[in-house]
Amino acid sequence: MLPITVSAPAKLNLFLHITGQRPDGYHNLQTLFQLLDFGDELTFSVRDDDQIKLHCEDGVLEDLAPEDNLIVRAAQLLQDNAKDSPPAHGGEGCRGADIHLLKRLPAGGGLGGGSSDAASTLLALNQLWELNLSIDVLADLGRQLGADVPVFVRGHSAWAEGIGEELEPVELTERWFLVIHPGCHVSTKGIFSHPQLTRDTPAITMAAFFTGPTRNDFENLVRCLAEPVDKALIWLEKFGEARMTGSGACVFASFDSEAQAKAVLQEVPGQWQGFVARGVNRSPVREQLDGLPPG
Numbered sequence: 470m471l472p473i474t475v476s477a478p479a480k481l482n483l484f485l486h487i488t489g490q491r492p493d494g495y496h497n498l499q500t501l502f503q504l505l506d507f508g509d510e511l512t513f514s515v516r517d518d519d520q521i522k523l524h525c526e527d528g529v530l531e532d533l534a535p536e537d538n539l540i541v542r543a544a545q546l547l548q549d550n551a552k553d554s555p556p557a558h559g560g561e562g563c564r565g566a567d568i569h570l571l572k573r574l575p576a577g578g579g580l581g582g583g584s585s586d587a588a589s590t591l592l593a594l595n596q597l598w599e600l601n602l603s604i605d606v607l608a609d610l611g612r613q614l615g616a617d618v619p620v621f622v623r624g625h626s627a628w629a630e631g632i633g634e635e636l637e638p639v640e641l642t643e644r645w646f647l648v649i650h651p652g653c654h655v656s657t658k659g660i661f662s663h664p665q666l667t668r669d670t671p672a673i674t675m676a677a678f679f680t681g682p683t684r685n686d687f688e689n690l691v692r693c694l695a696e697p698v699d700k701a702l703i704w705l706e707k708f709g710e711a712r713m714t715g716s717g718a719c720v721f722a723s724f725d726s727e728a729q730a731k732a733v734l735q736e737v738p739g740q741w742q743g744f745v746a747r748g749v750n751r752s753p754v755r756e757q758l759d760g761l762p763p764g
């Protein structure tokens with residue numbers, strides 16, 4: 470089997486309302502996931518043993534032990550799930566993989582990079598190991614890795630409820646986004662457990678999103694706790710409506726054209742990283758890995 474190279478696209482949360490907290494501590498939310506055509510890149514090749522080896526550039530994710538990396542965790546979960554079905558080509562040990570990661574998305578940026586890496590791993594190894602698992606099964610495995618993984622497995626921009634796993638695909642006008650990383654990191658777990666987080670926003674309908682005011686319920690709190698996020702939002706607001714994605718720290722604004730977004734990118738102050746990407750309704754990974762049985 471030849472190696473497979475796939476992308477792991479970023480997401481933006483076009484809005485994010487926290488509507489309550491569940492007995493298990495997780496929060497119910499409403500959000501609109503917008504997939505982007507920009508992300509990490511992963512190359513998978515089958516090993517002739519059963520090991521999962523992750524390779525990435527020196528310094529990238531160096532604080533993370535390999536066994537904690539969502540890529541390795543996704544591959545192991547898939548291995549465990551498939552251990553009772555014989556390998557397609559017979560014999561032992563063709564369910565190992567060498568995985569090369571080109572990391573472009575800032576970890577903990579609210580762009581879902583780790584979750585998308587995990588989803589792309591499930592999708593690519595399902596194909597490479599010839600497991601033939603359905604998208605529903607892969608999305609359920611993804612959910613065990615993180616609330617944001619299923620949307621990347623299903624691979625469509627989506628309206629989400631529950632903890633982010635109840636998904637309804639949406640067709641959004643494909644706009645251009647400028648995304649700025651203000652250089653700080655916001656812990657998702659930490660901010661979800663903050664006593665001052667707004668947790669009681671009334672639920673809205675999808676129609677209300679398109680006509681009424683929405684916000685990101687993390688934004689005001691993160692602005693107070695992380696000054697670089699506040700500064701980046703103030704700067705970006707000069708060019709249009711600026712908002713934070715997920716639990717931060719990245720902020721974004723949308724534009725009608727690539728040229729407009731790139732013109733603002735040129736102006737981004739040197740202390741911040743930025744990129745321009747197109748909003749896409751369908752994930753490039755799902756476009757690439759066709760032939761999966763329907764969920």
Ligand SMILES: C[C@@](CO)(OP(=O)(O)O)[C@H](O)COP(=O)(O)OP(=O)(O)OC[C@H]1O[C@@H](n2ccc(N)nc2=O)[C@H](O)[C@@H]1O
Pocket residue numbers: 482485494495496497498500578579580581584614615616617618631632633657658661714715716717
């Ligand atoms: C906030 C969002 C919005 O899309 O994105 P990010 O900012 O992480 O990109 C997500 O809800 C993040 O999803 P994800 O990053 O997969 O979270 P998980 O790994 O499942 O959970 C990390 C921690 O966040 C908390 N958590 C997560 C999701 C949720 N609906 N309620 C929660 O309370 C839990 O404390 C959990 O231990």
Ligand SMILES: Nc1ncnc2c1ncn2[C@@H]1O[C@H](COP(=O)(O)OP(=O)(O)O)[C@@H](O)[C@H]1O
Pocket residue numbers: 530533537538539540574575576577578579580581582583584585586587657715716717718
């Ligand atoms: N492959 C990975 N890429 C990025 N982060 C990862 C990965 N695997 C595990 N993580 C952990 O997940 C956390 C959240 O990462 P990420 O999904 O990029 O951000 P966010 O949840 O803010 O969108 C990181 O801080 C890191 O500790």
